[in-house]
Amino acid sequence: MKSPNDVVEIAVDSSDAGARLDVFAARHIPSLSRAKIQSHIESGLILRNGRPAKKKTALAEGDIVSFDKARLSASAASRLVPQNIPLDVLYEDDYLLAVNKPPGMVVHPGSGNREGTLVHALLYHVKSLSAGFAPDRPGIVHRLDKDTSGVLLVAKTDQTHRKLARLFSSREIKKEYLGFCIGKRPQAHASLGAPLGRSRRDPVKRAVRGDGKEALTEYWLLTNRCGISMMKFAPHTGRTHQIRVHCSAAGFPVLADSLYGGGKDALGRIPVLERPFAASVFKCFDRHALHAHTITFVHPHTNREQTISAPLPGDFRKAAGLFENDGGKLSASFHS
Numbered sequence: 001m002k003s004p005n006d007v008v009e010i011a012v013d014s015s016d017a018g019a020r021l022d023v024f025a026a027r028h029i030p031s032l033s034r035a036k037i038q039s040h041i042e043s044g045l046i047l048r049n050g051r052p053a054k055k056k057t058a059l060a061e062g063d064i065v066s067f068d069k070a071r072l073s074a075s076a077a078s079r080l081v082p083q084n085i086p087l088d089v090l091y092e093d094d095y096l097l098a099v100n101k102p103p104g105m106v107v108h109p110g111s112g113n114r115e116g117t118l119v120h121a122l123l124y125h126v127k128s129l130s131a132g133f134a135p136d137r138p139g140i141v142h143r144l145d146k147d148t149s150g151v152l153l154v155a156k157t158d159q160t161h162r163k164l165a166r167l168f169s170s171r172e173i174k175k176e177y178l179g180f181c182i183g184k185r186p187q188a189h190a191s192l193g194a195p196l197g198r199s200r201r202d203p204v205k206r207a208v209r210g211d212g213k214e215a216l217t218e219y220w221l222l223t224n225r226c227g228i229s230m231m232k233f234a235p236h237t238g239r240t241h242q243i244r245v246h247c248s249a250a251g252f253p254v255l256a257d258s259l260y261g262g263g264k265d266a267l268g269r270i271p272v273l274e275r276p277f278a279a280s281v282f283k284c285f286d287r288h289a290l291h292a293h294t295i296t297f298v299h300p301h302t303n304r305e306q307t308i309s310a311p312l313p314g315d316f317r318k319a320a321g322l323f324e325n326d327g328g329k330l331s332a333s334f335h336s
Contacts, residue, residue, distance in 0.1 A: 007067070007069070012024065012064070016059060017059065017060055018060075020058060021041060021048055021058075021059060022034065022038050022055040025040075025046050025065060032072075041053070047066050069133075080119065080123055082123035082124035083115065083116065083123075085116065085121035087099055087125050090309070091308050095300065096154060096155050096156055096164070098151055098152065099122075100149070101144055101148075102149055103146075103148065103313065104147060104287060105118055105146065106146050108137045123138070126139070128156050129154070130155040130156060130161035131158055139161075141154065142168055144292055148291070148292060149290075149310070151309065164300060167297055172298065173295065173296070174296040174297070175234065175235055175296075176295075177291060177293060178230075178232055178290075178291045178293045179231045179290040179291065180281065180285075180319060181231055181289075182227055182228055182229075182255045182262055182278065182282070183251055183253060183269065184251035186219065186250070187221065189218075190218075190219060192249070194245075194246060195208065195210065195211070195215055196208060196242060197213060206239065206242075215239045215242050215246065216235070216237050217237075218233070218234040219232065219233045219234070226270065226278045228278050229252060241260070244259070247262075248262070254288045254290050255281065255289040257288035281323075284316075285315050289316070291316055296308075
């Protein structure tokens with residue numbers, strides 16, 4: 001029996017009156033390309049006032065545009081070709097699995113990333129996945145940025161997906177990240193609470209905005225030397241690029257994060273005598289230095305608290321080793 005939660009209905013307000021159906025749908029289903037939107041309209045999967053319509057149909061205020069998430073997902077998933085891409089599975093049972101996503105891997109298909117994603121790998125290795133929040137995202141409950149490595153949960157069933165989604169929404173899932181930052185020395189322990197929203201200058205970036213959404217990142221300084229800080233983060237909200245934007249705004253951007261001020265130019269702001277060590281740590285990374293280390297949650301079916309950890313990737317181990325070799329005290333967090 002179909003759940004009413006499978007059907008999404010979007011009312012057209014005055015600001016969208018006169019927009020074409022395909023243009024309106026593309027705004028509200030950003031995971032799909034314009035071509036796919038048009039194809040779904042022609043197939044009758046996206047409706048206007050409960051009935052099929054043409055893609056060029058002009059919408060009026062009060063119209064209802066609706067679609068069935070499960071049918072769109074099934075349609076999209078049927079076009080995905082499973083790929084034999086290695087998966088590092090940290091945990092698996094009948095309901096979910098946790099994978100250690102490598103840096104450089106995109107989580108799900110999108111503009112410019114039509115193959116080689118985590119979803120393509122999951123379709124090859126996992127027999128059953130949930131329908132997901134949107135087409136082209138079977139099993140995906142949450143995501144990590146392309147260059148962020150570490151632990152990521154995947155749902156095998158729709159029921160598990162709904163339960164995990166509720167846990168994320170109610171902030172009952174705890175995540176811990178490890179990272180290296182460059183620049184200002186952070187306090188030993190503090191929280192960053194600036195609201196975040198899409199940048200007005202660059203649609204790819206997020207920025208601190210007074211009218212942005214609530215965002216809170218707690219952090220701990222593990223050690224610091226020559227302008228480089230080893231950090232632990234606990235994001236209490238899940239905004240896009242949250243840790244990266246908060247660190248940048250606080251004056252210690254994530255190392256090698258050129259999008260938010262942690263690129264090579266940041267080395268030029270390190271005092272000359274400290275710059276060689278900072279540069280040696282920088283050279284360890286060809287991506288931003290952020291790793292999703294652990295995730296803790298109550299299993300939606302066993303009701304037992306579970307913590308899953310992703311081991312440190314090679315670049316993190318190499319960079320941490322420089323602190324040890326230099327006589328610095330390495331936090332136990334980087335060895336767990």
